[in-house]
Amino acid sequence: MLAAVAALPDDVARVALDLPLRANLSALDNIALIPLYQSHFDATESTRQAQAMLERLGFAGIAPLRDPDMTPAQRFATQLARALILQRPRLVIDRPGAMLYDVPYPAFIRQLAEQAAMTGTWEIYDFSWNQPLYNQALDSE
Amino acid sequence: MNFLAASIESLGAKVTGWFTVGYGIFAFLAKAVLLLLLDRTIWNRATFDVVIKQVYFTSVQILHVFLGYALVISWLIITIILSTARDFGLTEFASEMTIRVLVLELLPFLTALFIALRSGSAINTEIALMQVNNELDALAHCKVPPMQFEFLPRLIGGVISVITLAGLAGLLALLLAYLSIYGLSMAGFEPFTQTFAKIFNLQIMAGLIAKCALFGLAVTLIPITAGLETPKKLFMVPVSVLRGMMRVFFAIVAIEVVSLALKYI
Numbered sequence: 001m002l003a004a005v006a007a008l009p010d011d012v013a014r015v016a017l018d019l020p021l022r023a024n025l026s027a028l029d030n031i032a033l034i035p036l037y038q039s040h041f042d043a044t045e046s047t048r049q050a051q052a053m054l055e056r057l058g059f060a061g062i063a064p065l066r067d068p069d070m071t072p073a074q075r076f077a078t079q080l081a082r083a084l085i086l087q088r089p090r091l092v093i094d095r096p097g098a099m100l101y102d103v104p105y106p107a108f109i110r111q112l113a114e115q116a117a118m119t120g121t122w123e124i125y126d127f128s129w130n131q132p133l134y135n136q137a138l139d140s141e
Numbered sequence: 142m143n144f145l146a147a148s149i150e151s152l153g154a155k156v157t158g159w160f161t162v163g164y165g166i167f168a169f170l171a172k173a174v175l176l177l178l179l180d181r182t183i184w185n186r187a188t189f190d191v192v193i194k195q196v197y198f199t200s201v202q203i204l205h206v207f208l209g210y211a212l213v214i215s216w217l218i219i220t221i222i223l224s225t226a227r228d229f230g231l232t233e234f235a236s237e238m239t240i241r242v243l244v245l246e247l248l249p250f251l252t253a254l255f256i257a258l259r260s261g262s263a264i265n266t267e268i269a270l271m272q273v274n275n276e277l278d279a280l281a282h283c284k285v286p287p288m289q290f291e292f293l294p295r296l297i298g299g300v301i302s303v304i305t306l307a308g309l310a311g312l313l314a315l316l317l318a319y320l321s322i323y324g325l326s327m328a329g330f331e332p333f334t335q336t337f338a339k340i341f342n343l344q345i346m347a348g349l350i351a352k353c354a355l356f357g358l359a360v361t362l363i364p365i366t367a368g369l370e371t372p373k374k375l376f377m378v379p380v381s382v383l384r385g386m387m388r389v390f391f392a393i394v395a396i397e398v399v400s401l402a403l404k405y406i
Contacts, residue, residue, distance in 0.1 A: 019279040
């Protein structure tokens with residue numbers, strides 16, 4: 001599984017423990033970096049897009065927080081927002097259990113996906129022994 | 142015999158290591174300069190904003206502390222020079238001595254040391270932590286160029302900061318020297334400005350600016366490259382900072398020695 005993740009092409013946006021946020025930047029600035037440097041928007045527009053992405057995921061309040069001040073769920077939401085703003089056709093969430101160790105994460109990710117209402121594919125790579133957690137999330141619906 | 146062989150082997154490994162480090166530093170600098178000169182997209186508002194932020198953190202934030210420190214050092218050195226000059230009956234050379242010792246040599250050197258200890262060590266630690274925590278990999282994954290976003294602004298900020306702070310400290314020292322030698326009277330203005338003009342020809346000015354720019358590069362470039370060399374192990378961060386700061390110290394001393402040799406030998 002790890003080899004499969006490592007071999008992912010460049011057009012895949014990844015959310016993973018080994019792709020952390022920039023520790024000395026706020027959640028908002030971490031996300032705003034993408035439109036600022038990739039699309040060359042100005043700082044105001046980049047910040048507006050980043051704030052809009054956080055609002056879309058239901059995490060508008062964490063904008064000023066830096067990585068060490070965030071809960072695992074807030075950190076994950078910021079990483080997800082950063083991956084979504086990349087606007088790549090595929091999104092891979094790599095071993096979410098390592099990042100979301102204090103919430104029932106399959107249900108949490110489903111909730112975020114519904115809020116984000118994005119087009120494109122979301123793929124979750126996880127250990128096979130965590131399959132029951134996903135089954136539980138599906139059964140509870 | 143074994144001891145001799147082991148010593149030669151150890152020395153060889155050290156020399157190879159120094160060359161590798163030197164090559165790494167110059168290769169990084171060449172990459173940064175080429176990017177600055179050839180990539181026009183780098184000259185945008187985002188880069189400019191980060192440079193301004195770096196200049197603020199490196200020089201503006203500590204300006205009052207730095208000027209206080211420059212004032213005390215300058216006052217002490219000027220007092221020593223003046224009293225020695227009076228003892229030997231060489232008072233007419235006191236202003237020239239002050240300018241040469243303080244403005245041209247000591248203050249730029251101390252400025253570089255000040256910035257190295259405050260910002261250089263912070264840069265080294267931050268880059269090493271970014272390297273260990275995979276933050277640079279994350280930036281690369283998001284196609285945010287670390288050179289443009291993290292490294293170049295620090296290099297440019299370091300150069301601007303050392304030149305500006307050394308310049309300000311020099312101006313302060315000149316003012317203090319005038320007041321110490323001539324007091325509040327305007328009578329000494331003409332001889333003092335003549336001495337100033339005699340020393341500060343174009344060559345000396347260019348040399349001083351080049352030296353400060355090299356100091357600025359040394360206190361930022363070396364910590365950045367030392368941070369990037371850090372193996373991905375948290376306990377290696379202090380080792381990286383230790384190595385980086387030792388290199389910065391040797392580089393600053395080497396720049397000063399070469400500058401003195403070029404000027405006076």
